[in-house]
Amino acid sequence: MPPLIRCPRRHQSRSNSEGPVARDLPANICQFMSHAMENCFRLSDAIRNILAEITFDLAECIDSTWAVAFTEPYSNSPPLCTFGQLPDVKLCPSHVASAHATQAGPIADRSDGAMPQIMCPIQVRGETVAALLFGPKQFGADYQPRDRELIKRSAAHLDFILSDEDLAAKVAAQMARRLRRKRELASAREVQDRLFTYRPPPIPGLDYYGGCWPVGEVGGDFFDFAASDNSVLSITIGDVSGKGAPAAITMAFALGSLKALGSGSQGTPSELVGRLNRNICHVSPNSVFASMFYARFDALRQELQYVNAGQDGVFLLRDGLKQMMKLETTGIVLGLSTQAEYQQRSVSFAPGDILVAATDGITEASNLDGRMLDEALLLDAVRNSLTASSSDIALNLIRVVDAHLKGSEPHDDRTVVVVQFNLETGAPVQRGLPLRSPASTQAA
Numbered sequence: 001m002p003p004l005i006r007c008p009r010r011h012q013s014r015s016n017s018e019g020p021v022a023r024d025l026p027a028n029i030c031q032f033m034s035h036a037m038e039n040c041f042r043l044s045d046a047i048r049n050i051l052a053e054i055t056f057d058l059a060e061c062i063d064s065t066w067a068v069a070f071t072e073p074y075s076n077s078p079p080l081c082t083f084g085q086l087p088d089v090k091l092c093p094s095h096v097a098s099a100h101a102t103q104a105g106p107i108a109d110r111s112d113g114a115m116p117q118i119m120c121p122i123q124v125r126g127e128t129v130a131a132l133l134f135g136p137k138q139f140g141a142d143y144q145p146r147d148r149e150l151i152k153r154s155a156a157h158l159d160f161i162l163s164d165e166d167l168a169a170k171v172a173a174q175m176a177r178r179l180r181r182k183r184e185l186a187s188a189r190e191v192q193d194r195l196f197t198y199r200p201p202p203i204p205g206l207d208y209y210g211g212c213w214p215v216g217e218v219g220g221d222f223f224d225f226a227a228s229d230n231s232v233l234s235i236t237i238g239d240v241s242g243k244g245a246p247a248a249i250t251m252a253f254a255l256g257s258l259k260a261l262g263s264g265s266q267g268t269p270s271e272l273v274g275r276l277n278r279n280i281c282h283v284s285p286n287s288v289f290a291s292m293f294y295a296r297f298d299a300l301r302q303e304l305q306y307v308n309a310g311q312d313g314v315f316l317l318r319d320g321l322k323q324m325m326k327l328e329t330t331g332i333v334l335g336l337s338t339q340a341e342y343q344q345r346s347v348s349f350a351p352g353d354i355l356v357a358a359t360d361g362i363t364e365a366s367n368l369d370g371r372m373l374d375e376a377l378l379l380d381a382v383r384n385s386l387t388a389s390s391s392d393i394a395l396n397l398i399r400v401v402d403a404h405l406k407g408s409e410p411h412d413d414r415t416v417v418v419v420q421f422n423l424e425t426g427a428p429v430q431r432g433l434p435l436r437s438p439a440s441t442q443a444a
Helices: 027-039 046-059 091-102 145-162 163-196 243-260 269-283 375-383 390-405
Strands: 066-071 081-084 119-123 127-134 204-215 221-228 232-240 292-300 304-308 314-318 323-326 347-349 353-357 412-423
Touching: 046 066, 046 081, 046 127, 046 145, 091 304, 119 145, 127 145, 127 390, 145 163, 163 243, 204 292, 204 304, 204 390, 221 243, 221 412, 232 353, 232 412, 243 269, 243 292, 269 292, 269 304, 314 347, 314 375, 353 390, 375 390, 390 412
Parallel strands: none
Antiparallel strands: 066 081, 066 127, 119 127, 204 412, 221 232, 232 292, 292 304, 304 347, 314 323, 314 353, 353 412
């Protein structure tokens, strides 16, 4: 039975290509392993799938750098599953047997950082059928008593579930359905990633960057860049109402329609946004709408034309970043009415000006006390980055938001676009790939 394979996250690597090999072990360990081979029973596919899923979930909960699960006999069976990058999976079986032979108790701690630091045997009706091994904690942190307590409780629950074949089958079926949904969401996440324009052609004198950090596997935020005539840059940033699949589908449709309409050159900004609004009205549910800011920068004319369809959090910092102009809405959100009209406005820009556009996951971020992020803090984060690139400014904004949250989880998707006007250089500015998530940064 091959190990269960789960869709990998960006900061994780799971592999089952390399199994353990038999090794020369002390006599007492060999006796233990021989006894295990005589008394162990063949695990059903349901039990094996449950063990694999629990191993993955525990490793994520306790922030383990890697984990591996073995079933008996440990010396000649490939690992049931692996999580993360193991230093040497071939050495793990000897540590499992050693922990058993020395009667280390329910959870054995080991000090070697290259080897398992926590080992937990899994029993069914009094017989040890598997062992879960966890490597060092992320970022060199120490395992806490609550981590060990979580593993102990999970092992006790597994004993109860796996002792009842009918219950184990039902739990395994539920886990299989959950796994299918995760795989589908992971595929949807990849599709969303591909919709974002990460490396458009350079525009002389403009340094620009966009990043999106969904709160779930898929999100409703979006951004886009399009270039035309080597001097005109079009940017888009938007937020579809709600969360989950409906918001993600509407977001994909909105961004795909924008690209199909020719966001870089076809018609005026107000005409393009009007057509996009009618398209969204025809396909989106009545309860789903989208706010969006669309702008064109003409580097030769030093002019910015824009339409703001209900998108808050758009700022233009000018005069050495001393002055701040908020680019207010010029029309209602998209998807409410096919008769909606959108006004177009123009402003001039000068070298040193910076445009910052962010969705409400940033501008309305609230911590555990319910206190929203002060807008002045965001603007200060930009002003304190006079010599920084657009990507540095955007990531600094995310760090400011994370510091405000004080460890609490974000409640909404976070998307930011930054454009700097460096027209005195007259040369393209080099840009790096935007990051998708600050935690693994979870780079996309």
